[in-house]
Amino acid sequence: MPTVAPLDLEGHCVAAVFLNDVPHFALADGAIHRLDNGQKTVQANDGLLAAFHDSANDRLITGGEDGKVFAVKAGGEVNELASAGKKWITSVAAGPQGAIAYASGKTAFVRFADGKTKEFTHPRSVEGLAFSPKGMRFAAARYNGATLHFPAAEGKPVELEWAGAHTGITFSPDGAFLITTMQENALHGWKLVDGKHMRMSGYPGKVKSLSWSVKGKWLASSGAPAAIVWPFQAKDGPMGKAPLELGTRGNTMVTCVACHPSQDVVAIGYEDGMVIAARFADAKEVLLRRPGKGAITSMMWDKEERRIVFGSAAGDCGVIDITA
């Protein structure tokens, strides 16, 4: 039976992650709590809006209302990496070679490991940021499409157009596909080698959580009463194929998904706080946590594939041990 070690915090949890195998919870007020032989807290942003887990460097990058970007490391080390004035930092991402990106209004910034910063101004607001897994390349989601930049080189960005507002963005782990979440209830995708479009629609709600399965074979998504899992094994991605629908419930919506690090299994968090795990092959489900106070906002598996850390919109966070 899975067991849950609860951690009741005050406020909305933006990110729940493992740093050096220690559960960390980044809250909207900028406090970073961790369960490290008891509960400990450090302060990052004054108002935390965006967070990205930089797995290569085992740190959490945060951006916030104070216009600052911090790096949070295990053990309570918090470093300010950048400041962009009084405006909110609404999106952050981490890339190869210690580079990070952050967005404020219409400008995306890339900060390289040596501290040098480069600015990329767009005609419209930058809504989401993602680095490609290969090469020094990042993408900005924007109104009517996405823009690909090559921050280490000079030259023109590549514009990918699709009508509508694109709010979030992710590359597939092999770098072949670029997927955006949209203001409307849909995902959009581009196959980067030939610019082919992929339209993934039919969601009853906005998609806010995406997670690639091991080796990018599947893309799990929230925004429906089930986790919608699109097949990406074929060279044209999910086009012409139906997605899997896992963990369907009649009375609530999936708000967060997190794929298992090595198996075709996804952890599914719901609006009512329930968490289950579902297997792709046979849709078999295991209950991991009963409903709680708030919608699940963030989840992550640990390296040993034994624990899941989760955060909620109401602050009732915790760690699930699936082997206990």
Place this chain on the structure above:
Amino acid sequence: MSDAQTQIPVTVLTGYLGAGKTTLLNRILSENHGKRYAVIVNEFGEIGIDNDLIVESDEEIYEMNNGCVCCTVRGDLIRVVEGLMRRPGRFDAIVVETTGLADPVPVAQTFFMDDDVRTKTKLDAVVALVDAKHLPLRLKDSKEAEDQIAFADVVVLNKTDLVTPEELEKVEATIRAINPAAKIHRTQRSGVALDEVLDRGAFDLSRALENDPHFLEAHDHDHDHECGPDCDHDHHHHDGHDHHHHHASDIHDVTVKSVSLRGGEMDPKKFFPWIEKVTQMEGPNILRLKGIIALKGDEDRYVLQGVHMILEGDHQRAWKDGEKHESRLVFIGRDLDAERLRKSFEACQAA
């Protein structure tokens, strides 16, 4: 569940540069009214108050991908409201200040069309600040100034000390011609009582038409309704301002007009398909609509309001004893065929 929290009211402040928005905002932020406001501005500009809850945001108008040109939302507001609402304990209400040239429609529609925003906040009222001295000029050179007035629930007619009483009458008549449903306050230095602009419930169907006796009641002298010989409604004069049938003002050629309709009890089987059709077909031309409808066989008043193609309606309260079961509907918009609306509206009356 997290949605159990109460919806935070949002006031939208429109008006040209120099109309007095900053003065009013400073008052909202500094006066001792016991409430805390988060303010979303396009530029920090001249607000001289240091406050963590003043958020700068770039106007981002997003057309929805549904083929409807009037379905627009403000993408920046969706993001900012979502961010603010993650820490809801910090403030009691939100004020959105728009730029001078801003179109108020996408701002308002954001609060109806975006599910996340709609569950956490509710639009309270759209307040337009107008400079009494410069309004005639503004109306001549921009469509936005007219839209802002047409769309407002409350118009603060400011800087009245800079014009003569005659000019003021004229300006107010112009505002009335554009928007007969709005409440108008004459002020100097934005000196309106804050409870006249905040917490109005103008979009709250249970309150909308209740706290605004001016609406519908006092404006039978609409600008398009021509009374025939057998017209039986009251032609009472009131408020001391003149009837400007068809020629509301010589300051300005009004392109926005209002169509006020009045009838008896409606047949719900005819009325609802009709209003749906009107908002579908005429949606792009309708800026606002408000109405109180008497439905045949229904003990409750039915209230309606709309923005472009968005239509909301609900039962409000029981008709009072002796209250006349009457239906009233006002459209504010452009290129509205008043005669056709009137005829088709009247055709919905119960036999």
